[in-house]
Amino acid sequence: MVTETDLALPGGRNLHVYDTGGPARLTVFWHHGSPNTGEPPGPLLPLARELGVRWVSFDRPGYRTSTPVPGRTVANAAECVRAVADALGIGEFALMGHSGGTSHALACAALLPERVVAVACLAAVAPFGAEGLDWFAGMAAASAASLRAATEGRAAKEKYEASAEFDPDVFTAADFAALKGSWSWLDEVVRAALADGIGGLIDDDLAAVTPWGADPGRISAPVLLVHGEQDRMIPATHSAWLARRCPDAEYRATPGDGHLSVLSHAADALTWLAGHSKASEATTGAR
Numbered sequence: 001m002v003t004e005t006d007l008a009l010p011g012g013r014n015l016h017v018y019d020t021g022g023p024a025r026l027t028v029f030w031h032h033g034s035p036n037t038g039e040p041p042g043p044l045l046p047l048a049r050e051l052g053v054r055w056v057s058f059d060r061p062g063y064r065t066s067t068p069v070p071g072r073t074v075a076n077a078a079e080c081v082r083a084v085a086d087a088l089g090i091g092e093f094a095l096m097g098h099s100g101g102t103s104h105a106l107a108c109a110a111l112l113p114e115r116v117v118a119v120a121c122l123a124a125v126a127p128f129g130a131e132g133l134d135w136f137a138g139m140a141a142a143s144a145a146s147l148r149a150a151t152e153g154r155a156a157k158e159k160y161e162a163s164a165e166f167d168p169d170v171f172t173a174a175d176f177a178a179l180k181g182s183w184s185w186l187d188e189v190v191r192a193a194l195a196d197g198i199g200g201l202i203d204d205d206l207a208a209v210t211p212w213g214a215d216p217g218r219i220s221a222p223v224l225l226v227h228g229e230q231d232r233m234i235p236a237t238h239s240a241w242l243a244r245r246c247p248d249a250e251y252r253a254t255p256g257d258g259h260l261s262v263l264s265h266a267a268d269a270l271t272w273l274a275g276h277s278k279a280s281e282a283t284t285g286a287r
Contacts, residue, residue: 009083013067016063016066031098035193043183060200062203062204077105109221154202224249225242
């Protein structure tokens with residue numbers, strides 16, 4: 001069961017929060033993709049219960065009832081995570097993200113080293129302008145065009161989105177199979193995220209091409225990076241670059257997987273996170 005609440009933040013802002021609640025061996029903050037809601041990943045809920053994992057997450061600013069934060073960077077996620085963890089009485093926790101959520105998860109790990117025990121990222125996005133990385137190389141034309149529009153500012157991005165149409169070339173056959181199968185849940189959270197407009201998506205993409213405000217090279221927690229070798233939306237070179245940058249990183253390239261089908265390895269990633277839990281977390285978040 002997932003409980004949804006609205007958390008009041010300083011300055012009159014609101015953050016929509018999700019929580020599976022209860023005592024847990026490990027609390028994992030889920031960082032959603034773009035555009036998604038923050039609802040914890042449905043396909044992983046049964047495994048989470050088996051592992052003793054409590055999911056906590058939130059809609060990033062600009063999605064649903066979470067108040068927009070103009071000009072937010074991925075580092076803003078650390079403020080949100082800290083506020084939610086403090087409100088729920090959570091001390092240490094792990095982080096997990098997919099696609100657009102991965103940069104936010106990694107920024108949190110860099111900025112909250114005393115609280116983050118491990119990070120797992122699927123289809124990670126590297127910092128824009130990362131040294132030694134051709135950031136757009138290997139992207140499908142539609143994915144590159146969307147993000148290039150964001151580099152020109154909000155007005156250009158809004159104009160692009162106003163006429164943009166879905167290009168199936170961004171996904172592989174394996175991606176479409178995942179959408180029809182075990183990860184059909186993604187359709188639900190995408191529809192919910194876009195129900196009230198595209199403001200959250202635009203803010204996410206603007207943040208993706210803006211300096212993070214956090215250095216992945218300063219992450220002290222272990223990091224797992226899983227990336228499909230056939231990913232056409234965010235090429236695997238992004239995770240490979242991050243694996244070289246993060247001090248304690250494991251990189252798993254998965255042959256045959258695209259941007260969505262890589263989620264078939266999310267259960268393994270969650271199990272990996274659970275292996276980094278600490279005995280002191282057995283009562284973390286009990287309420």
